[in-house]
Amino acid sequence: MRTSTRPRTRVLLALAFATARGVTLWGVAAYAALWLLIGVVAQFSMSALGLRFAPPGSSSLDTVAVVFMLLPAAALASSTVSRATELEAVRARPILRAQSLWMLVVLGAGSIGPWATSFALPQAVDRISYVAAWCIVFASVLIVGAISTVMVASMCTMGLIAAFSTPGLVPWEYNLMYNVTASRAAALLGIVLLLVGGCLQVVRHR
Amino acid sequence: MRSTAPGRANPAYLVVGVAVALLTALQGVIVVAAKSERWAGHWANTSAAVGWATIWGCCIGSAATAWLVASARRHHYEHLIQASSRSCFAIYRSSLLTVALGSLVGYAVVLGYAVSTTGPRAMHGQLSAVELASTLAAVPLAIGLGGVAGRLVPALLAPIAAAVAPYVIYMLLVYADAYSGSVLFSDISLSDQVDRTYLSLPVELLLGRAVFWTAVGASLLCWAMLAGRAAYAATLVASFGLSAVLLTAGTRFEKPGEYEAVCFAGVPAICVDRAHEHLADEYVARIRSAAAVVPGFDFAATTVILVEGLAERAGQPHGEGSATARMLLVPVVKGNTSPAHQIDPTALDAAFGAAVFLDPCLRASGANGEAGVTDRLRMAVPLYAWWLAMRKAPLDGSNYPGELDVRSVLAEDAAYAAALDGFSRLPRADQAAWISANQDRISRCQALPLP
Incomplete structure (x- = not known):
């Protein structure tokens, strides 16, 4: 006898799947609030002390905004891990398809925040730099998180941001976070790393 | 799961303490060495430069504290702590001391590096102990912020939220300084950027801000550990420290x-x-x-x-x-x-x-x-x-x-x-x-x- 799953059941299953990964209504609201906060802080466009000024007509990213990006990145990365490992272990269907779809949802949620707040950025702030910084931060959390824990991944990413934000540490031409002349290369690198991170997360939880 | 006697140090804390010491020392030496042209060979600048290690060092201490304090929620045994007859301070004492010790060792390594660089070159002057007070104050501040994050923020996100907090506080003071033009905000910061080559800061200012940040950290920690009266007392002490900073902010002494x-x-x-x-x-x-x-x-x-x-x-x-x-x-x-x-x-x-x-x-x-x-x-x-x-x-x-x-x-x-x-x-x-x-x-x- 052929069975079919009704749409309502599908929605309930999807909600259960998301809830098992720590997604709550309050969590989604807090995530949106974090991006709002990042958007507001990015208005200041004050990069870390001592960094070279960006070329005329554009402005470096605000360091606090970049540091704040760690929070939504860690929140999204923590939602890739199931809290109901016992249930996952005895599920009837293979996890690969569901995990792949879930990663797409996570990456989609990770794109909405920077996309929406980028419209509120001041004219002087380079939008590509802003999105590129987010891609690098998020990708770093996903990649390191695939071989360790979310805590280790977010701390390693903070170390990466600290290296880019400390004057004199990373040569200016290689400073992918703040050098607007390297923003396109940074964006490309960030997107590639993001895809790699997404794939690693799927493979890890399959 | 291995249990430990109440009040005894868990060997796992030793790993955290060593990690905090190593990371604090590593980042501190890198940050200080990256700007060595501003202090190497000059004692007054060397004394102040050690404080630069607190910008990210405070984040490390704070994250480690939050991770340890949030472990009860992460492993779902917070109800045991709430039902315990022992105070929160007694329960978390060893873990907090481990983080404090790790941070102190890290800063001591940074100090050792700075002293060993300046010592053979300097022609006059000596290390200023008062300038190092702010560096010491970073330890209780980090533990206080980490304690609050460990109790309030979702367990998985507590370490990173705690790590972000000290840097955001530091940068907010930079913003306030830049946008208001008031020197108070840069003077109250744990790590200022004042060049000590020809100028010195008053002792009252340096001690005042060290007392302020120490008391703020103590107050936050007491609040997180449910010790309301101690938190209130620490807040009073913080206000005394703030008064000293308000009275002396902007004062500089020339060194002819x-x-x-x-x-x-x-x-x-x-x-x-x-x-x-x-x-x-x-x-x-x-x-x-x-x-x-x-x-x-x-x-x-x-x-x-x-x-x-x-x-x-x-x-x-x-x-x-x-x-x-x-x-x-x-x-x-x-x-x-x-x-x-x-x-x-x-x-x-x-x-x-x-x-x-x-x-x-x-x-x-x-x-x-x-x-x-x-x-x-x-x-x-x-x-x-x-x-x-x-x-x-x-x-x-x-x-x-x-x-x-x-x-x-x-x-x-x-x-x-x-x-x-x-x-x-x-x-x-x-x-x-x-x-x-x-x-x-x-x-x-x-x-x-x-x-």
Whole structure:
């Protein structure tokens, strides 16, 4: 006898799947609030002390905004891990398809925040730099998180941001976070790393 | 799961403590070393520079504390702690002490690195213990912030939220300083950027802000550990510390002794100030070796000074008033720091060439209100470009901040490029003869065509 799953059941299953990964209504609201906060802080466009000024007509990213990006990145990365490992272990269907779809949802949620707040950025702030910084931060959390824990991944990413934000540490031409002349290369690198991170997360939880 | 007796240190905490010590020491040494030109060899700046390690060091301590405090929620045994007859302080004592000890060891390593760098070079002064008070205050502040995050923020996100908090506080004070223009915000920060070469901060300010941040950290920790009365008492202490900062913010004391000139007879005569006396041997050697390779230029009546106004303090003849005496200002520049406490050989070479060939013309153009390309510059720029090329220094204006971008000036005007080409092609003897014959005109920037 052929069975079919009704749409309502599908929605309930999807909600259960998301809830098992720590997604709550309050969590989604807090995530949106974090991006709002990042958007507001990015208005200041004050990069870390001592960094070279960006070329005329554009402005470096605000360091606090970049540091704040760690929070939504860690929140999204923590939602890739199931809290109901016992249930996952005895599920009837293979996890690969569901995990792949879930990663797409996570990456989609990770794109909405920077996309929406980028419209509120001041004219002087380079939008590509802003999105590129987010891609690098998020990708770093996903990649390191695939071989360790979310805590280790977010701390390693903070170390990466600290290296880019400390004057004199990373040569200016290689400073992918703040050098607007390297923003396109940074964006490309960030997107590639993001895809790699997404794939690693799927493979890890399959 | 291995259990430990109440109040005893869990061996797992040792791993956290060692990790905190290692990370704090590593980042601290890197951050301090990256700006070594601002402190190496000068005790007052060295004492303040150790505090730079707290900017990210505080984040590490805070994250570790949050991770340990949130472990009860992460492993779902918080109800056991709530039902315990022991106080929160007693339960978390060993873990908090481990983080504190780890942070202290990390900062001690940074201090050791700074002292071992400055010790062999410094000519006077000593390490200031008062300046280190702010660094110590970073430890309770980190633990307080971490304690609050560990109790309030979702367990998985608590460490990163706690790590972000100290840096955001630091940067918010920078914002407040930049947008309000009030010096209070930069003075209350754990790590200020005031150059201690010629100025010192009052002891009351340094101790006041250390007390303030220590008490803020203690207050937050007491609040997180459900010790309301102690939190209230710590808040009162914080207000006393804040009062001291409010009363003394913006106060700076000049250190006249640091301006004293230390001069070295020879060709050319060289004067440095006491603040940079630790550089004197290298500075004198490099300046004399650079002077020796300027063909035909007689430096017998020349005094090279490291900072402006030194010649007057040293009683040397002033270049402007004397027919034969010359004064060359050759600052020590490294990175964005001038005068720096370390010598960048390429920047010093470029600064020496600029002092000999370019500065007289830039001064004269400035004094006469001339703008753009002048006849004076037509002589000076090719000579400076020739000097840079001879010393294998870049011509793109990257030797020191504010340097003339010689390459673009040469590209804009063919006459400059032709003059440089003509002078460079001359045999060395002819170059020396021309410079020797015209050195007074070069020093006074009297326009003349190059051969």
